[in-house]
Amino acid sequence: MNKLQKYVFLSLLTAGALILNIIEGMIPLPYIAPGAKLGLSNIVTLSAMVVFGFKDALMIVVIRCILLMLVATNPITFIYSIVSGIVSTIVMGAVLKYFKKLSLIGVSVLGAMAHNASQITVAAIIFENANMYYYMPILSLVSIFTGCFVGFASIFVTDNLNKTLLKLRREV
Numbered sequence: 001m002n003k004l005q006k007y008v009f010l011s012l013l014t015a016g017a018l019i020l021n022i023i024e025g026m027i028p029l030p031y032i033a034p035g036a037k038l039g040l041s042n043i044v045t046l047s048a049m050v051v052f053g054f055k056d057a058l059m060i061v062v063i064r065c066i067l068l069m070l071v072a073t074n075p076i077t078f079i080y081s082i083v084s085g086i087v088s089t090i091v092m093g094a095v096l097k098y099f100k101k102l103s104l105i106g107v108s109v110l111g112a113m114a115h116n117a118s119q120i121t122v123a124a125i126i127f128e129n130a131n132m133y134y135y136m137p138i139l140s141l142v143s144i145f146t147g148c149f150v151g152f153a154s155i156f157v158t159d160n161l162n163k164t165l166l167k168l169r170r171e172v
Helices: 003-025 041-052 054-071 075-098 102-125 128-172
Strands: none
Touching: 003 041, 003 054, 041 054, 041 075, 041 102, 041 128, 054 075, 075 102, 102 128
């Protein structure tokens, strides 16, 4: 795969992550926990990390967060999104690198927990209120379920993305 093909794939993955993030914002989940989301864009992040590597996955996260702010949210939401996106990507990258026996489901759950912990930390800093951390056990429980969903989906996407790239390499 040449550089142009790689950047086209990364651009498509970024666009997919952005679309999933926008769709996710339209799905109401008030009964699970206020503010909880499925983390659909993390399917793209985790899959890109497995197929293309950590740096490319981090680039997708940063660009997605910037585009999301420009298209659908505001600067305050951007702060939550960029910090938690970067932190969860770093955690997932470290887990993939150092704990190779852990499945993508486990990696995803840890990434979801890191995402929620960083969002709570940002909220605690912005509102100058450490009581925000009382919400962490609820979000951690939600992270287990959403992380499992994202992990299963990432396995499916990664397998199919690898097959597509293999076909592309054979044709060139």
